Amino acid sequence: MKRIYRILAVGIALSAFNAQAAEIVVSQKNKDFSQKHVKLKVGDSISFRNDDPFFHNVFSLSDTASFDLGSYPQGQSKSVKFTKAGTVEIECSIHPNMKLVVEVQ
């Protein structure tokens, strides 16, 4: 009987965890991000998918999340997990007009 309660408790804990963390897909298409403004929660991530027939880069110099995913070709995705609340400005080093603002709550 105790064992059943333990399994139930683990199941509930896992489903709570799954409900919290989300992954949003942002496409890079026509030299732009598919979304210009994304709101998400601490622990969520964004998967950046290159849908253009040329290379894109993804980087941020923001204090909230500073990273550089490098440059990668069509069909590839790279993701970033946001672990701190605040605003993040994301850009592409190849195309300076590409900008995405992420609000982490």
Ligand SMILES: [Cu+2]
């Ligand atoms: Cu680009």
